[in-house]
Amino acid sequence: MRGIRQLAKHLDISIGTVSRALNGKPDVNEETRKRVLAAAEELGYVANQSGRSLRQGTTNVIGLMIESSKETVENSDNFFLGLTGGLQSVLARHKLDLVMLPCPSDEDPHEYVKRMVARRVVDAMILSATQRIDKRIDFLAKAKIPFIALGRSSSGGNYTWIDLDFEGVAACAVDRLVAKGHRRIAIAAPSNDVNLGYIFVEAYRRSLERHGIPYDPALVIRVKSSEQGGYQAGHELVRLEPRPTAIILIYELMAIGLYRRMVEAGVVPGKDLAVIGFREEPRARFLQPTLTCFRMSLRDLGVELAETLLATMPAYAEFYPKGARSTIWPLELVAGESDAFSLDA
Amino acid sequence: MRGIRQLAKHLDISIGTVSRALNGKPDVNEETRKRVLAAAEELGYVANQSGRSLRQGTTNVIGLMIESSKETVENSDNFFLGLTGGLQSVLARHKLDLVMLPCPSDEDPHEYVKRMVARRVVDAMILSATQRIDKRIDFLAKAKIPFIALGRSSSGGNYTWIDLDFEGVAACAVDRLVAKGHRRIAIAAPSNDVNLGYIFVEAYRRSLERHGIPYDPALVIRVKSSEQGGYQAGHELVRLEPRPTAIILIYELMAIGLYRRMVEAGVVPGKDLAVIGFREEPRARFLQPTLTCFRMSLRDLGVELAETLLATMPAYAEFYPKGARSTIWPLELVAGESDAFSLDA
DNA sequence: GTGGCACACCAAAACGTTTCCGGAAAGAAC
DNA sequence: GTTCTTTCCGGAAACGTTTTGGTGTGCCAC
Incomplete structure (x- = not known):
C-alpha cells in the first residue's frame, strides 16, 4: 500500500479528503488541508500521474x-x-x-x-x-x-x-530596397509545398507590384533553407543576366553560404549586392558585413x-x-x- | 464502455484474451489472435496508455x-x-x-x-x-x-x-600542431565546473607534456562555448605575449567569432594562426579558411x-x-x- | 421541536488495462 | 475407464487516483 492511501492512513483520514485537499478542491477544512499538505511534503508524496490520467482522462x-x-x-x-x-x-x-x-x-x-x-x-x-x-x-x-x-x-x-508576419517582412524588405534604388530584387525561398514558401513569395510579389515593378519569376530562387541553400542561391544569382542588385533571403543562415559564393564570384555583399535576411539569429551575428534582418523574441x-x-x-x-x-x-x-x-x- | 471491453464484446471474447492476443502473450490460439488483431485494426483500437501504465507501473x-x-x-x-x-x-x-x-x-x-x-x-x-x-x-x-x-x-x-573522446581529440590536435612546428598552443574551453572543460584541458596538458612542452596555464582561455566565446578567446589570444601560433577550440562555432576577431587584429587564420575546432558542424562548413575539426555521427x-x-x-x-x-x-x-x-x- | 442548510468528511465506484488463477475440453498414456 | 497433460480461455483482482453520493453534526429560523 503506497501512494495516497499511505498518506491517508498516516493522517488517519480518508483518501478522498486527502485528494481534495491536495487538489485545492472545496469541501475540506482549511486546518485539515494544511495538515495534508505538510504531511505530503514531509513524506515526499507526489501523485502518480498514471492513476490520475486514467481517472481524469487527461495527462497534464x-x-x-x-x-x-x-x-x-x-x-x-x-x-x-x-x-x-x-x-x-x-x-x-x-x-x-x-x-x-x-x-x-x-x-x-x-x-x-x-x-x-x-x-x-x-x-x-x-x-x-x-x-x-x-x-x-x-x-x-x-x-x-x-x-x-x-x-x-x-x-x-x-x-x-x-x-510570423511574412507579409510584413517581405513588404518592409522590398520597400527598403526600392528606396535605395533597387529594381531587380531576387528572393530565395523554399518550394511552394512549404506554406511559408508560398506566402513569402506572394507577399514579395505584391510588394513589388505596389511599387510598379513587374514580378519576374526568374528572380525567385527555390532552394533549401540552409547554408547550402544559400550557397546554391548565390550560384543561381550570379548566372542571372543582368545580375540582380539585391536579394531577400527567407532564412538568415543562407547568408553564410551566399556570402561564400559571392566572394568566390568577386561580388562584394553590402557593396555590389544588397542582402536582407529574415530572422535574426545569434549564429549570423558575426557575418561581415553585418546582415540586415528581422528580430523577434x-x-x-x-x-x-x-x-x-x-x-x-x-x-x-x-x-x-x-x-x-x-x-x-x-x-x-x-x-x-x-x-x-x-x-x- | 469503450476500449478493450468494446473490442472484446465485438469479438464475443473475454477482455483478458484480447489483451493477451494484442500483447503477443502465449496462451492464445493463433486463429484467435489473428481475429483480434484484425478487429483492432478495423475499429482503430489503440490501448489507453494511462490504463496500462497504471497496471504495469511503466509508461513506455x-x-x-x-x-x-x-x-x-x-x-x-x-x-x-x-x-x-x-x-x-x-x-x-x-x-x-x-x-x-x-x-x-x-x-x-x-x-x-x-x-x-x-x-x-x-x-x-x-x-x-x-x-x-x-x-x-x-x-x-x-x-x-x-x-x-x-x-x-x-x-x-x-x-x-x-x-566523447576528448582525450583522443585533444591528443590528435596537439600531435598535429606539434608536428607542424607549433610550440605555443593555446586552448579555449569552458570552466572546470563543466566536466568537459576539465577533461579536455587535462588531456591537452598531458599531450603537451608527452611532447616535452611545458604546460602553461596562461594559454588556457576560459570562455563560453559560443561564437561570442570565440570572439572573446580571440581577444585574449592577441594580448598574449608572445602570441601563440595555434589554438584549439572546444567548440567549432567558436571559430566564427575567433576568425572575426583575428580579422580585426590583422591576424590571418590558416597563415598566422593555426586553428583546430572540435566537432564538425554543418554551420561551420562555410568558414574561410575551412576548419580542421573532428567528425562524428x-x-x-x-x-x-x-x-x-x-x-x-x-x-x-x-x-x-x-x-x-x-x-x-x-x-x-x-x-x-x-x-x-x-x-x- | 422541527425543518432546512451548510460544512466537513467517508465509502465506494469508476477509469482501462494486465495478469493471476482456475477450469473446460481434448487428447495421450496407462 | 481413469488419470495426467496440454491448450486455450473466462473471471476477477489489482494498479492509484478522482469524484459522486451520502451521512452526521451543528446552527439558524420558524
Whole structure:
C-alpha cells in the first residue's frame, strides 16, 4: 500500500479528503488541508500521474511536435528550444508539463500524431512545420484534440494558428530596397509545398507590384533553407543576366553560404549586392558585413503560443478571456550593413 | 464502455484474451489472435496508455533531458535533434517512445528530474550536460530509475555513461600542431565546473607534456562555448605575449567569432594562426579558411545511447547481451585549411 | 421541536488495462 | 475407464487516483 492511501492512513483520514485537499478542491477544512499538505511534503508524496490520467482522462502534458527531417535537424537551430522557455512559463501556471515530440523522419507525421494522441501521451499539441495541406490539422480537429498550429495551412476547418508576419517582412524588405534604388530584387525561398514558401513569395510579389515593378519569376530562387541553400542561391544569382542588385533571403543562415559564393564570384555583399535576411539569429551575428534582418523574441512567441492554446482548452479557457484568436506575429527590423548602400550613389 | 471491453464484446471474447492476443502473450490460439488483431485494426483500437501504465507501473516512454539554459538554447545547434533519429530507431523496436524534456532554465535540474520521475512521465532517462558533480545521477541511481549519462561525471556510484573522446581529440590536435612546428598552443574551453572543460584541458596538458612542452596555464582561455566565446578567446589570444601560433577550440562555432576577431587584429587564420575546432558542424562548413575539426555521427551516437540504456533495463537487457558498458565515443579527423601551414616554412 | 442548510468528511465506484488463477475440453498414456 | 497433460480461455483482482453520493453534526429560523 503506497501512494495516497499511505498518506491517508498516516493522517488517519480518508483518501478522498486527502485528494481534495491536495487538489485545492472545496469541501475540506482549511486546518485539515494544511495538515495534508505538510504531511505530503514531509513524506515526499507526489501523485502518480498514471492513476490520475486514467481517472481524469487527461495527462497534464502538452506536446510540442517537431518534424525531424534532415533539413529541420540541420537547420532549425534552436528555434524550438528557444520557444520552450516561454511555453513553460505559461504552462507551469497550470501545473502542465511540456514535452518535445520529435517525429521520426521515417514515420508519417500524421500517423505519429495519431499515435501520440491515442496513447494519451499528451492532452494537446503544438504543431510546427505546417504544410499547405496538413492532415494532422484535419485529424486533430475532427478528434477534438486541442491544438495550435505554428504556421498557417491551407487546410480548411476552424482552427487556431499563429504565424510570423511574412507579409510584413517581405513588404518592409522590398520597400527598403526600392528606396535605395533597387529594381531587380531576387528572393530565395523554399518550394511552394512549404506554406511559408508560398506566402513569402506572394507577399514579395505584391510588394513589388505596389511599387510598379513587374514580378519576374526568374528572380525567385527555390532552394533549401540552409547554408547550402544559400550557397546554391548565390550560384543561381550570379548566372542571372543582368545580375540582380539585391536579394531577400527567407532564412538568415543562407547568408553564410551566399556570402561564400559571392566572394568566390568577386561580388562584394553590402557593396555590389544588397542582402536582407529574415530572422535574426545569434549564429549570423558575426557575418561581415553585418546582415540586415528581422528580430523577434522566441520567448514571447512561446508565451503567446501557450496562452492561445490554453484558451482553446475548455478547462483553462476561463483564464484567457481574450480567447483563441489566430494571430500574426510581428518582427522588428534590425538594420545592418548588408543593404546600407544606395544604388544611385 | 469503450476500449478493450468494446473490442472484446465485438469479438464475443473475454477482455483478458484480447489483451493477451494484442500483447503477443502465449496462451492464445493463433486463429484467435489473428481475429483480434484484425478487429483492432478495423475499429482503430489503440490501448489507453494511462490504463496500462497504471497496471504495469511503466509508461513506455524514454526521456531525453535537455538543460535549456540560455547558453544551451543559443548554441546547442541541433545536437539533440540529431540524436533523436538514432535513439528512436532503436526504441521503436520495443514500442518505446521518445520525448525530449527541456528543463526550464529557472528550475533546478535535480528537482525537474525528480518531478518527471515521480509523475511517471518517463520510465528511463538520458541525461545530457552532465556536471562534474551531478545530483541527478545520485538521485536516479538511488531511486533505481534506469538512466544513462551523456558525458562523464565525477559523481561516484555505479552508473553507465557514454562520453566523447576528448582525450583522443585533444591528443590528435596537439600531435598535429606539434608536428607542424607549433610550440605555443593555446586552448579555449569552458570552466572546470563543466566536466568537459576539465577533461579536455587535462588531456591537452598531458599531450603537451608527452611532447616535452611545458604546460602553461596562461594559454588556457576560459570562455563560453559560443561564437561570442570565440570572439572573446580571440581577444585574449592577441594580448598574449608572445602570441601563440595555434589554438584549439572546444567548440567549432567558436571559430566564427575567433576568425572575426583575428580579422580585426590583422591576424590571418590558416597563415598566422593555426586553428583546430572540435566537432564538425554543418554551420561551420562555410568558414574561410575551412576548419580542421573532428567528425562524428550523431545518429550512431543515438543508437549507441539507446542500446546501452536498454541494456541497463531488466525488461530489455536480454536483447542487448553486450551489456551496459560505459564507452568513449571516437571522432574522426576532418583536415581543413585552418592548420595546413607549417611554422618552420 | 422541527425543518432546512451548510460544512466537513467517508465509502465506494469508476477509469482501462494486465495478469493471476482456475477450469473446460481434448487428447495421450496407462 | 481413469488419470495426467496440454491448450486455450473466462473471471476477477489489482494498479492509484478522482469524484459522486451520502451521512452526521451543528446552527439558524420558524
